[in-house]
Amino acid sequence: MAFEYAPAPESRSVVTIASSYGLFINGEFVDAKSGTMFKTINPATEEVLADISDAGAEDVDRAVAAARKAYTGAWGSMSGRDRSKYLFRIARLIQERSRELAVLETLDNGKPIRESRDVDIPLVAGHFFYHAGWADKLDYAGYGANPRSLGVAAQVIPWNFPLLMLAWKIAPALACGNTVVLKPAETTPLTALAFAEICQQADLPPGVVNILTGAGDTGRLLVEHPGVDKVAFTGSTEVGKAIQRAIAGTSKSLTLELGGKAANIVFDDAPLDEAVEGIVNGIFFNQGHVCCAGSRLLLQESIAEEAMEALKRRLGTLRLGDPLDKNTDIGAINSAEQLARIHALADSGDEEGAERWSPPCELPDTGFWFAPTVFTGVTQAHRIAREEIFGPVLSVLTFRTPEEAIEKANNTPYGLSAGVWTEKGSRILWMADRLRAGVVWGNTFNRFDPTSPFGGYKESGFGREGGRQGLGAYLKEQS
Amino acid sequence: MTDRVDVRKTFKLFVGGAFPRSESGRTYEVTGADGGFLANAAKASRKDARDAVIAARKGFAAWSSATAYNRGQVLYRVAEVMEGRRAQFVSDVRDAEGLSKSAAVAQVDAAIDRWVWYAGWTDKVTQVLGSANPVAGPYFDFSVPEPTGVVAAVAPQDSSLLGLVSVLGPIVATGNAVVVIASTDRPIPAITLSEVLATSDVPGGTINILTGDPNEMMPWLASHADVNALDLAGVSDAALATSLEQEAADTVKRVRRATTDADWFADPGLSRLRAFVETKTVWHPLGV
């Protein structure tokens, strides 16, 4: 007898979305001088959610000027203790409005409400709480006595964890005494704009936080603006390189958090059921729109068949559909563009001879959807083993020995994260020691915490976010 | 009694623990601060730079897999041998920079002391830059600094020994291997240092010293996909520095920008130690 789950939608009424939004500059919402607007949609339904301002060069000027004024004025001279109290206010407001923010994030991004409610928003609050406490303790952070802030930070963030990426950028920047101009991704501006309201509710001095919505051009103008002291970027490796090139020869500090193609390595003595959960979480959490996704599954050859059976069986229980339904596991792909990219790379997998499999999956008629997909018979030379797909597509390779696993795992220009599954403690640590990745998850995957530094090796970027180490991105060391 | 005819040195490159000439066969004239001829130094080519990177990658494997304690021992030995050659270094620095004897002595002493300081850092960096992280869940979570790999560096142009040591020390103390281009006009102290390194148990390839023109070699090193980071300390030409940074972007290298007006005598702090490490964070569940 089948146990069907009735629809269990989270109510939309908790959030109010305006029909249009201006830019948040100097503590107020203002019309963009550029005069142009664009639309943000719900990728699950293609419904238009709101009209969004597209910041142009003049708007960038205004925002940077406001940030500079706040820096040389109220914020720059403020004690760490007082900065800390503003950040605590913001953290509390986020908690108070957490249901509303989760629903808004799901509507604008397409991710399941369970994830925005249980993962994204709690971590957002956590980041503000954690960094609030650092603001008046920077002397103890290991950057020398009285480390100074950098000034005005230009921050450009991606669409995959919109409010969380905002928290990762703004919390440490403010804790260290900087002011910011942040550009959210074109397809996911709404929670950043809600955050602007929260800054108003917290009575944050005007100009400390400025939010400029816009597309690629806005980001470029912001990053290249001469009035900016620090650039922090999370996004594609291609754009990261362009930014690094663009600020060469200036005195701007830079941190980058770029793409990845993480190896998730399963040994023959892995706790198999939990490893399967870790594999599923690793690549299908957030529809695979995760820079640190475990997109290359490396199975020890002796258990490859058994593990694939268990994995396929588990994939059959994944629920794809309305992101606002509390029982949905897999939500919508964020945009038509991203969907096209995923299709193109998945098709290359077919062309190059890998074997594709998906569980039976009904895709809704409207919106952007991609069924969870697994490719077996993949080798290092396949495009789907080298290029970041940023979607719910898993490439499965095999290995024989721990050394071979290390070789294959490290054989990539990326180096963001890796996973290892084995019951043998010494092997966990041996593997962790040798994996060239900024984050190594042993017998777990996709765990994040404000105290735990996150960032990549090699072309996955440089600099860390979170923890004591993450503060370094926003402080000037005496040297 | 006639003056003894001295045996003059051929100044070669230091690559992979050996002293090859440049594969191009070229040399360039090194003159002292007084304009007098000092030496024909090898003029390294891009192929030498390429070979140095290969040597460095090999050296990195050996150097980074040694224990921190062992690295400290090796670096301290370097300081011991430097001390033994103190008089030679003083004379090299005087010739190169035209300093008074006391000023040269001050620089050499500071350089040796600086090297000792970095020798003591090898087994402390982890504790100072690393951490255990109190994550909000049943996980053991820790962060450790690891060397980034191979660093290509341009030594300061003016401070021929202290500046060089201040650039090299933090790079190798943190476990990295390095290809360093010595000061173009004042390379001799660097060459003497290479002889010290060769006799100090430093694994071949850990430190490679090239003499020649950074304008020629650095673009190749900046774009080299097997170089992980650049230290542009001695790049005095702003246009070159900018173009190197741009090249480096193609492989997302970590770039430490040029230092103008550095006071090499000042306390270095942690900034250079931090510059060439990657932080690796490891998570594991706490359960039965």
Added chain:
Amino acid sequence: MSVELPDHGTDSLRRFLHGLPGVDEVGANGRVAMLGTRSIKNASKAFAIDLAIRMIDLTTLEGADTPGKVRALSAKALRPDPTDPTAPSVAAVCVYGDMVGIVREVVGDRVHVAAVATAFPSGRASLDVKLIDTAEAVAAGADEIDMVIDRGAFLAGDYGRVFDQIVAVKRACGDAHLKVILETGELRTLDNVRRASWLAMMAGADFIKTSTGKVAPAATPPVTLVMLEAVRDFRAQTGRLIGVKAAGGIRTSKDAIKYLVLVNETVGEDWLTPDLFRFGASALLNDLLLQRQRMATGHYSGPDYVTID
């Protein structure tokens, strides 16, 4: 998994059981927590409530049990909701062996009669005593026997002894179904739960059961998850379908529905039947009835509208 089942000597059993995949406790807890967020509403909730009622082994296992108490419970088992004849009967009544006859008088053949046996709950007695305990319960009319494993032997690594006892009890059951209680609260680790599950199934259990209800913790979602995984893998290995009973500590409808979700998403709908999944509970029934009444009437019900037995 393509491995031969071992012979039942301790050494051979140990090699097999210790060769089963380990269970990462944090990972298992994480899976359970995620499944606990499933929101079961409306038609699916009504379905789940009725199914849960049909899966209950309505239980009383007290030293103070009297014929009067047992008769009242048995009547409730047949007709849980006096105001609503559409409420289904439970699966079984579960009592001590000396009360079996009383239950049978009331229920006839309409629900199962399960008896605990084998020196329940501690299991500390000779095998002979345990077998007599079993035989008497069967003779009195029990068609299900809930036995306890020898936890002392298990924790001492004497797997052969545990195995042999189960085989002997199964023989003494005759046609009665055997549920084997692992007492997961004393096994303590999920690795042990997995091993004990396999041991019991290989020895002939028809059901594996979490707990006696006399030791805390009793049933928990993580141990139940591991037991469900074990029956799933055992079926893949042998083709045999073994049931799972979660007993003790399950008091609310919300809890029960979480377990049904666990079953659904771990072993699938084949196990969503009283023949293969049971709740060992007493207070749970009333909470299910209250929820059932709320769904039927549209308003919250109260304790006066369900019977205390």
